Amino acid sequence: MLIQLFSKRLGLGLSGLLLTTLLAAPMVQAEKPEKALPALLEFKEWTVPWENTRPRDPYVSPDGTVWFVGQVGNYVARLNPETGKMKKFDIPGAGPHTVVVSQEGIPWYAGNKDKHIGRMDPDSGEVTLFPMPDGIKDPHTMGWTSHGNLWFTAQWSNYIGKLDTETGKVEKIALPRDNMRPYGLVVGPDDRPWIAFMGENAIGTINPHTMALEVIKTPTEDSLIRRIGMSSDGRIWWGDNAMGHIGVYDPKSRSMQEWATPGGEAAGIYALAVDDKDRVWYVETGVQPNRFVGFDTETEQFISVDEVPSGGMTIRHMVFDEKSNAIWFATDANTVGKAVLPE
Numbered sequence: 001m002l003i004q005l006f007s008k009r010l011g012l013g014l015s016g017l018l019l020t021t022l023l024a025a026p027m028v029q030a031e032k033p034e035k036a037l038p039a040l041l042e043f044k045e046w047t048v049p050w051e052n053t054r055p056r057d058p059y060v061s062p063d064g065t066v067w068f069v070g071q072v073g074n075y076v077a078r079l080n081p082e083t084g085k086m087k088k089f090d091i092p093g094a095g096p097h098t099v100v101v102s103q104e105g106i107p108w109y110a111g112n113k114d115k116h117i118g119r120m121d122p123d124s125g126e127v128t129l130f131p132m133p134d135g136i137k138d139p140h141t142m143g144w145t146s147h148g149n150l151w152f153t154a155q156w157s158n159y160i161g162k163l164d165t166e167t168g169k170v171e172k173i174a175l176p177r178d179n180m181r182p183y184g185l186v187v188g189p190d191d192r193p194w195i196a197f198m199g200e201n202a203i204g205t206i207n208p209h210t211m212a213l214e215v216i217k218t219p220t221e222d223s224l225i226r227r228i229g230m231s232s233d234g235r236i237w238w239g240d241n242a243m244g245h246i247g248v249y250d251p252k253s254r255s256m257q258e259w260a261t262p263g264g265e266a267a268g269i270y271a272l273a274v275d276d277k278d279r280v281w282y283v284e285t286g287v288q289p290n291r292f293v294g295f296d297t298e299t300e301q302f303i304s305v306d307e308v309p310s311g312g313m314t315i316r317h318m319v320f321d322e323k324s325n326a327i328w329f330a331t332d333a334n335t336v337g338k339a340v341l342p343e
Helices: none
Strands: 003-005 018-021 042-047 055-060 066-070 075-079 086-090 096-101 107-111 116-120 127-131 139-144 150-154 159-163 170-174 182-187 193-197 202-206 213-217 225-230 236-240 245-250 255-260 269-274 279-284 291-296 301-307 318-321 326-331 335-340
Touching: 055 318, 055 326, 055 335, 066 096, 075 096, 075 107, 096 139, 107 139, 116 139, 139 182, 150 182, 159 182, 182 225, 193 225, 202 225, 225 269, 236 269, 245 269, 269 318, 279 318
Parallel strands: 003 127, 018 213, 055 096
Antiparallel strands: 042 335, 055 066, 066 075, 075 086, 096 107, 107 116, 116 127, 139 150, 150 159, 159 170, 182 193, 193 202, 202 213, 225 236, 236 245, 245 255, 269 279, 279 291, 291 301, 318 326, 326 335
16 A cells, blocks of 8 residues: 655744633432433444454445545445445554544544554555654544544644644644643634543633643543533533533533433443534443443433444444434444444
8 A cells, every 4th residue: 555745844823812710510410210211213223344454434435435444454445325335455563543524525534653644545545645843742532624624632732733734834832731631633614623532620721723722620530531512502512431421511601511321320421413403422331231321411301311232332422413313333342333323
């Protein structure tokens, strides 16, 4: 496989002003009894033929093809959901963490172990490398801007970055404290990224015009937040992996609220996505089989609990696809799957 090196000069951006917001602790709502929560999802899973490669982070292309990475197996792969056929493109040493697909159907992956973001030709597998600047060694989770550029996190490097996909320029935003571990990321329609921090009880956001970082503290000091999502009203939702809460921050009122998940403190909330009806779906990975939990953001009520047929082991990230009305996910049980949602 041919790998091209993107050779244009990398540009470095400096972070702007830092604002830390401290919010009063909201009341944590009582969990709804599990016996009152129905199973609502229809699952289909495809077994990945390359064993023990940690398939993860699927993304649906405009043509319906589903791309995913093998983090341990060092590959990017695609699934044809109609036929079940999969094709693998090897990227030795990259340790790919996630893949996203452009509106033109071009997959881009995060080379988490090789200090780059890669653009892959979807037919030949040819890769163009976009190297990271000094200080960033592990691009992690990525999200598109309206101009086709990529915001991304770098967990262990403790940076948030923005890649210009045309010029290769990387702007990087250093974080104010060591080991904040920026992890999950979602980009709003205003091109503003929202970030989950695993090393601090906080979420954050960056003004895309000034590059100023705001850190917003969550109520519980022991929180560990992996993934983050946005509903159409602009509220920011996240899952607390350590405490078993889902939470929401309203940027308009600058208020925050949390609810205890049905699985309790040991639920191990991980993957999370918001659908087009503003329902939050997330996975409790601290139980086996893993369980999808549904939450209606309008009524602020839990609506369902569904066990994953393969067991899941761990579901790390997932996305909603409007065309298939499904959440797409991959599992440490070596499957790629979809959970079709109720209308």
